[in-house]
Amino acid sequence: MTTTPAASTPDVLEPAASGATNPVKIDVWSDIACPWCYVGKRRLETALSQPGAPDVEIEYHSFELSPDTPVDFEGTAADFLSAHKGMPLPQVEQMLEQMTQLAAAEGLDYHFDDVHQTKTLAAHELLHLAKAHGLQAEMKERLLRAYFVEGQHVGRVDTLVELAAEVGLDADEVRTALADHTYADAVQADIAQARAFGINGVPFYVVEGRYGVSGAQSPETFTHVLETVVAERSGAGTTADAAQ
Template sequence: MRVEMWSDLICPWCYLGSTRLHRALQQFPDADFDVVYRSYRLNPSLSREPELDMADYMTRRYHLTRERAELGHRRLEALAAREGLHYRMDLMRPVDTLDGHRVLQLARSRGVQVAVKQRFMAGVLGEGAVISDHDTLVRLAAEAGLDPDDTRKTLASDAFLADVERDEADGRRHRLQSVPFFVFGGTDRLADAASVDELARAVRRNLS
């Protein structure tokens, strides 16, 4: 069964959603899943340069006070810790994620997309990795099993740009309002960072 997840690389809820998804899938050891990460940039107008920290970004985008943004980040860090994830929201730098998504498309063509996706998210959310930086993309992707030369060639071209744009167009056709956004078996949709139980129920519906 195909499981598709639209997400962005600077979305804290997407790493939670991905982690919960794989825990849900582990409840079905006899099933065969094709997990596909689909590209969706939350803010394509962001610069490739890390101009703001995450708290400043939240204050400008959502008109919050910095104190409220930082409180929300501490709550996210605590929630992530309960899932076994390490978040450092104070280190995170929101940037344009187009090149990261192109590398993820390359990773899918090489059969290592899940591993590369998880490594990218851990880097962005836990280590302050700037996911628009090409050297960083090459390093993180290599740590997850993607050939560095393949990554460099992709980044030096416009390879997989059309794939990213197709994914984003498909997301709009699903009337996607936020990410993460899941589609099970091509039609069964589930929005937001659902719980492991909710994700498992969606899987079960589509396996029966």
């Protein structure tokens, strides 16, 4: 887990053509062990709940913040961050308390004392399987809640199978896919694409293949980007900066 803060205004990426009546495509690079990713998810959902918000299609992409994390890390989330970032434990504990309060403002009940720090590779493979069955959004939400709110060990196959079954995936298919690493190449393709885009931290949002939004931005920022995209589709907008 890392605690990369919300940061930066949107960047303009390479243009991408899109039909005026199609949903706005939002590609999200994130990690289920990233507290800002869950906060960013809620803030985007707030923006999308506003009157006049466009229809969107959201696709989640894999990004491992700490790929060297063992599946069974011995210690707390604070212990991990203290060692990982080289910060004093009291400072990390204060940072996590601030993160807990920030998450609470978005309706999220974080319990960092219960978090099982773990490698998230298998969870990313599961998200690709869920995408193949049209259940990626449900699986993403379930994994985030299991990790940050419920303190479940999402690095273990048995836990992932149970969570997947809850959202409607076949338990036997999930267990086989994880054992065979069926979606390992898809995960690595996501990570390679992140590198190509210059993504160094998450959450990172790419809207219509054109606007890159870094960090758990405010609902107002997301709304402004979406309004810009819709205006450009109708010919009423420009390709100027998406948010100030």
